[in-house]
Amino acid sequence: MDPVAKYISQKISKTRWRPISPALLQQPEVFATGSWDNENNKVSIWSVEDHGASTMDGEFDEEPQLLCDSQHEGDVMDLQFLDQDRLVSASSSGAVTIFKLQPDCQALSLAHVWERAHRYSCDNAPCTAVVCRSPELVSVGEDGRVILYKADQTEVVRVIENADSSTIHAVTFLRTTEVLTVNSIGQLKMWDFRQQSDSPAQILSLTGDRVPLHCVDKHPNQQHIVATGGQDGMLCIWDVRQGNTPFSLIEAHSAEMWEVHFHPSNPNHLFTCSEDGSLLHWETTSGSDMSTLLQRGWNSRVVSHSGVPLAGENDSVVSAWLAGDSSKNRLEATHMLPSQTLSVNSLDVLEQCLVCGTDGEAVYVHRKVPV
Template sequence: MADIRATFVSQKISKIRWKNIVKNSLQGPDTFVTGSWDDEENKVCLWKVNREKKFENEGDGRGTEGDVDNDPIPICEASHIGDVTGLEFISEDHIVSSSSSGTVTLYKHHTSSQTLGNSHQWERLHHHCNKPCPCTCLAVREDCIITAGEDGRINVLNIAQKDPNRTIGKADSCTVNGVIFLKQFEFLTVNSTGQLKIYDLRSKSDDPAQTLSVTGDLTPLQCVDKHPSQSHIVATGGDDGTLGIWDLRQDKFPVSLMEAHSSTVWELKFHKTSPDHLFSCSDDGSLWHWDSTQINSFSMAAINHFSGTGAGSGGGSLPSQTAVNPWLETEIAKNKMEITSLLSDKSLPINSLDITGHALICGNDGETIFTLNLPALR
């Protein structure tokens, strides 16, 4: 079972993100950022989790050492105009946020004074009939920022430039709810009619290079994430609580649609180093862990059974098999998916989550941040 700690923070959490770990660091994440919504004065806040060493079973001489998380402590904060709708670390000391006011803000963390300063703002990036409308989401890669909004507009920004590098004014006829980078020059959006669209920044055309959707279904897609090592595999969360798995190399339709939460899936994340594991949070107040490791075991057992290989079978050598990612397996194999609810008591909507190593964080409308220390992932 996960070790869970709940911290009341006096603000509804709309977005939460771990700070990127320095490459080759042996330490787990200890700093994260949150954004709030539905408040008279919304905020972007930086937090730190202090860890203590704890020895279990010390009395019998066979004690084991482990880390115990204390409640997160606020380091610094900055006011934010409008609801925080997107939030990402873009470097060690820079954070970018998007707002329901249509503005995108770049913050700098000044470590010497422990303050969060406003480095730059791109105002009114998203608008309807000259009136600002929400910037609903953003994605970052190195110095590049992609924003999308209720106006169906897409902007390409660079942190060193005051104006957008490029604007796709009619990227969509409806709200774009999520965006991710697939590769250096390719990004993907999900929208309110259930479509996925792939764009190539190298193309001069404003049209998407590829469009995918669920046949005959206009259920809005609210979130998307890509497999960390196989960028052609993406997962989406829908307004109806459904989890969709897509293979961008193959069809224009999802590989599978799995009934999941009882309400909107607000965010989902593949584990960065153990991508057979996926985590999702929902408007119904639930936080789920999807474990696909048993799907591979099931598939190999089936191959061994039908090919007459395996211990004691007396069969010949197994013909070369093309390894299939468990997320792309057949519906029969999908029945081996293990789904675990990580929070026993459903509360108000959980709007955002992030996972690095064994450390999972999420925030909800109950003005609470949950920090979970997960057991080892297979």
């Protein structure tokens, strides 16, 4: 089933599904988009509800409907739902904004703005990314700051002033008090807010070339497994407990990788999107060992693999992403979009639904992702 495209005359920088209540066994129906590089940027809320119209084979193919939107000062650099009715944006103006979404999703209003949260001494610094774990949120920026907030407090909770001398591109929560950031010189840094010190608890880095890392995501069940993507299109899998370099390097894209996401409930599936105009669905499957894999041409993809089985863990616990050469695992990649030319800037996946946004001013929604 091909994705449904919606052209919206704005370059899309971010797409995010609104969270669904775990109690309701349903597919997500509402998503948010943020725009960039337009005269007036916006945060918009869309619905992909089925309104009963289906094609001959029973597939729903209605395009997304706009529910509401709000002007956004500066480019939307990142967008994250804090909960079902609050949405946080990161702006190129340096601001971090919380928007309130009405329960019927028909209106989006400003709840709070931290103006110039990220700044240089004489100018604004873009806020590059935010991550939420309600009620807390963390922002990072080009100014090398890491800032912790509580959604219901106007005062900032904590600022790590010189967390980085280079641009921090992305951030994710590892645990309740720990976040992981990636920067423009190929480093991952772990920060523990329980520590008074402004030094990272741990630093991991790419060996050799200092390739900028643009995105990071952690495995939903095993916090020590992390995926990153960078300037060279490489997908890196890391085990933050072991060593300070990536566990494996996989040639994923031919240009910058903008986002990487593990599937939240089936993490043997992973998704990446890139400046090269592609969106890939990665799946680790059993039934073939690494040597067969390499004979099947995968040596063009898997560049290096430390392949060290983890001590003291039985096989059922070791994630397929870390199973290494000894395992009967293989990695398969599927293109999720019709052939593209312009950058795919953002993707999000929830249950069987995937949404992505492009510089071609299109949003694509896939309602039947095979996970």
